Amino acid sequence: MLSPKIEEAFNKQINAEFYSSYLYLSMAAYFEWRSLPGMAHWMRLQVDEENAHGTKFYDFIHERNGRVKLAAIDAPEVEWDSPLAAFEAALAHEQKVTGLINDLVNLAMAEKDHAAANFLQWFVDEQVEEEANAAEVVVMLKLAGEKGTALFMIDRQLGQRGS
Numbered sequence: 776m777l778s779p780k781i782e783e784a785f786n787k788q789i790n791a792e793f794y795s796s797y798l799y800l801s802m803a804a805y806f807e808w809r810s811l812p813g814m815a816h817w818m819r820l821q822v823d824e825e826n827a828h829g830t831k832f833y834d835f836i837h838e839r840n841g842r843v844k845l846a847a848i849d850a851p852e853v854e855w856d857s858p859l860a861a862f863e864a865a866l867a868h869e870q871k872v873t874g875l876i877n878d879l880v881n882l883a884m885a886e887k888d889h890a891a892a893n894f895l896q897w898f899v900d901e902q903v904e905e906e907a908n909a910a911e912v913v914v915m916l917k918l919a920g921e922k923g924t925a926l927f928m929i930d931r932q933l934g935q936r937g938s
Contacts, residue, residue: 777841778886784879785832785891786844791875792829796822798851798868802861805853811926813934814858817912820936821865824905828898835894858926859916866909873902 777785803818836843855861876898883891912933919925 777836777839777891778888780882781886781888781891782836782841784882785836785841786846788875788879789829789832789836789843790846790848791872792825792832794848794851795868795872796825796829797848799825799865801851801853802855802865805855805861806858809858811858811930813930813932814861817933817936818865828901831897835891839890857921859913859921862909862912862916866906866913869902869905869909873906876902 799818799821803815803822806812806815806818833843852864855864876895880892880895880899883889883895912929915929915932916926919929
């Protein structure tokens with residue numbers, strides 16, 4: 776059974792994960808509007824991942840006889856100055872989520888909830904990957920600048936990302 780503190784914190788994390796999904800869907804819409812379908816595709820895959828993350832927390836709470844309490848999801852940003860700015864925002868967001876996950880690990884350890892701590896290790900590893908993926912795109916976009924040909928090539932590469 777979950778402690779009230781863990782249950783509350785995991786419910787907040789569900790909201791954070793679905794906010795992430797909503798943010799990436801907003802970024803996908805921005806890229807579609809900018810006629811960058813590869814970048815939109817990359818973000819749509821992020822949407823699916825974040826939905827899966829939220830569902831993992833949802834399922835874990837139920838498995839531990841807790842109660843899921845969904846809350847309103849804040850509206851995400853809808854405008855970025857450039858593709859680079861959007862991916863920098865995505866990287867900053869992933870760094871924020873990493874902090875949230877680390878806080879949950881610390882809480883699970885303080886509550887001596889070994890099952891929760893074990894569950895969270897997957898997310899610790901996942902955040903390393905999430906940050907690295909976003910950082911890689913940021914580096915490519917910084918190298919390319921706003922040059923049409925380079926941006927087109929990066930867009931095509933990102934469009935080949937598998938799930």
